Structures are given as C-alpha cells and as structure tokens.
Amino acid sequence: MPHAVFSSDLDPNGPTPLYLQVGHHISGLIGKDSRFMDRLPSEAELCQMYGVSRITVRQALSYLAERDVVVRQHGRGTFVGALHRPGRQQTIHSFFEILAGKGLSPEMTLLDYRMRQPPEEVAKALSLKDDALFIRRGYRSEQGPLGVTEVFYPASLVRMVTPELAGRTTSTSILQDIFKFRISHADVSIGLSRASQNVAEWLKVDPGTALMRIKRVTTCVGQGACEYSRLLVTEGTADFRITAEGEMLSEGAL
Template sequence: MRHAVFSSDLDPNGPTPLYLQVGHHISGLIGKDSRFMERLPSEAELCQMYGVSRITVRQALSYLAERDVVVRQHGRGTFVGALHRPGRQQTIHSFFEILAGKGLSPEMTLLDYRMRQPPEEVAKALSVTGDTLFIRRGYRSEEGPLGVTEVFYPGPLAELVTPELAARTTSASILQDVLKLRISHADISIGLSRASQDVAEWLKVDTGAPLMRIKRVTTCTGHGVCEYSRLLVTEGSADFRINADGEMLAEGMT
C-alpha cells in the first residue's frame, strides 16, 4: 500500500467518528487540491490516502452525498456537487443583504476586531506575511442566531477599516461604498467546516459541530486580493445555489 498521505490529519482516538473526520477533510480539499476538483479519487485511492478501511470511506462519502457536497454515480465514481464547485462572480453581496432580501430583519453584531496572524491559506490568498485585520460578525433574527462571517483584510486596507465602521457596515459595503473600490471578480466555494469555540457560542451549537462554509476571495482592480471572507451557518439553515453567471444566491432560510 502506498503511503497514507492524510493519515496524520486524523485522530483515531478522538471524539469525532473517523468517517466524519475523513468527510470533513475531503470537503476541505474540494476546489483546492487538484485531485479534488470535478471528480474525486476512487474509493480504493481514498483508502490509501487516509489509511482507513473501505467501510470508513464509504460512510464518509455517504455523509457528504447526503449534504450535496458530492454526487455518487454508480459505475462512474464520485463527483463534486454542483453547488460546491468553485464559482466566480463580478459583484458581491453581503450576508445581511441576502437575509434582508428573504424578508428577515437581521441584526448584525461585531464579535471580534483585531490584528492577527492569518491562517496559512488566508496569508497565501492575500499575499501577505504579517498580520491582517480580522473581523468577526454575528447575525441573528427574532428566531435566534443565523450565521457568522469572518473577514480578513491585508495591511493597506486594515488602517482604513475602523472598529466603528466594522460594527455598522457590512464588508461588501465597506469595499464598494465606503472605500470606493472596484470589484474585478470574487471567487467563491462552498464546503464544510467545524465550529470553533467562539463561533459555536454565537450559533448555540457544540464546539466542533459541522457548519456550512461559504468562502469568498475578492479581487479589486488595482489592489489585487483585497478581502478574504467566510460565512459560517449551521447545516439546514440556508440553501445556496450558483447561477449561470457565477453569482451565489440564497434559495431558502429556515
């Protein structure tokens, strides 16, 4: 058997079932790893990659298929679901706008505002080596929490986004209405993530609970990548689709 390249990312003795760990890891690779773009590796290849049994791989794929992350086609293999393929749009809309457009009256709360070292993936996307401005906002309605957004800004823009501005203005509006930046394009992808302790407290779920993650990397004309953001919502709270122009839309809120 070939070396299990992802075995170190799993914790066989941890509280999360092994098949869920494999499923979450696969979701995180979709759209990023060249082996997980349109079509996933075969079950046998996944067994080798993760060093797990075929039963575990099948449970992981079934978990992802139930959530439309992947589509399993008998005799053909496993493919990335249509909603979870990377998409590109030329306009951006805030989560607040999406909620308001669905007839809700959302409230936005600034949960975190600070300079911090970004995760490796964020630093690479923003082409930075130092700290970035990190903003976390929580959204709720009368029924309860709806979601959390996390946004990273590179240094040159961080100085322009004050705590007061972050508390009252959405990220999409900051870029387009306040800073008057022109959006060249935004790449979006949809996958699964786990709730950190801070996010879990706002959403009233267990730490480590599975969340839907909508990631957006926004490029501004003359500035390069100017924003890295991710929307985190509980599974089943919203349905999203990408239209023919690559625009992300919310189909329903529960």
C-alpha cells in the same frame, strides 16, 4: 533566478516522472491558490516556481490539457478548464443583504476585531507576509442566531477600518462605499467547517458542530485580492446554488 517555491514538493529521484509530479501539484492548486484560479502562471513563471526546465513544464501542461484540467490557448496562455473552475461572481452581496432580501430584520454584532496571523490559506489568497486585520460578526433575528462571518483584510487597510465602522457596516459596503474599490470578481467555494468555541457560542451549538462554510476571495480592480471572507451557518439555515455563469444565489429557508 528567484527561489523555487514548490521545489520541496518534488522528488527528482522518485519513481514518478518529474512532469507528472508537477502536473499533479498544479492540479491540486487549482481553485485553492490565488495564482491558479482562472489563468495559470506563464511557462516561465512555472519554471521558476518549480525549479524545472521548460520542457518539463510543457509536458506537465500537456498532461493536464489531455485530461481537460486546463485549456492551452496559443498566444494567450493556459486557463483552468471549465469543469475545474471555481464559482465566480461579478458582483458580491453581504450576508446582511441576503437576509434582508428574505424579509428578515437582521441584527449585526461585532464579535471580534484584531490584528492576527492569518491562516496559511488566507495568507496565500491575499499574498500576505505579515499579520492581517481579522473581523468576526454575528447575525441574528427575532428567531435567534443566523450565522457568523469572518473577514480578513491586508494590514494596509487597517487605518481605514475602525472598530466602530466594522461594527455598523458590512464588508461589502466597506469595499464599495468606504474604500471606493471596484469589484473585478469574487471566487466562491462551498464546504464544511467545524464550529470553533467562539462561533459555537454565538450560534448556540456545540463546539465542533459541522457548519456550512461559504468562502469568498474578492479581487478589486487595481488592488488584487483585497478581502477573504467566510460565512458560517448551521445546516438548514440557508441553501445556495451556483449558476452556470458562476453567480451564487440563495434559495430555500434562511
């Protein structure tokens, strides 16, 4: 039997029933782990992941279904409930395209290009075991800096993305025009991040300043999750909304 990757998160001898521990853990992974974005792994796969019996998994899923966290469909599997599903797009647009659509004439500058160990969240999203290609770009207009994008690619794509290409081509164009990948979907979430030293220097803010973060994990047909990107902008730079269909739109001042 494969290694139970989540068994260390459970306490079989604790006061909380095992099925509730599994249910709470699954709930915490929804929208954060690439395996729990829309459709959950099968019961057999969950048994292997947690090292528990099928009865325990079924009790955990029933518990989540009663609370509308998941929806169980006979013969099809278990899906994330509508209220807990992250924003999902069928098409993607680069920050450059959004800015240009607002009537600006943005300039894009390559700030960083290197292989590096990805953060745990990135490694999970892209199913990485080794280093990833990291690209940071800065955007500005005549009015000043507008934002920063940070993108991670699996190492297998490095030979196709040279520094010269990364400096003159957006990530969206690289995926669709250079790689010729067909976008399956992109999962989008919005939150806050603290400005790192490098990002703060470009945006002309103090390190640690709160920034709006728009995270996107792009899945391509036949490739799986192939890109993890973050857009970092200062408060008031851009406003976004998620439509009922999961499409991310920009509105307000850029």
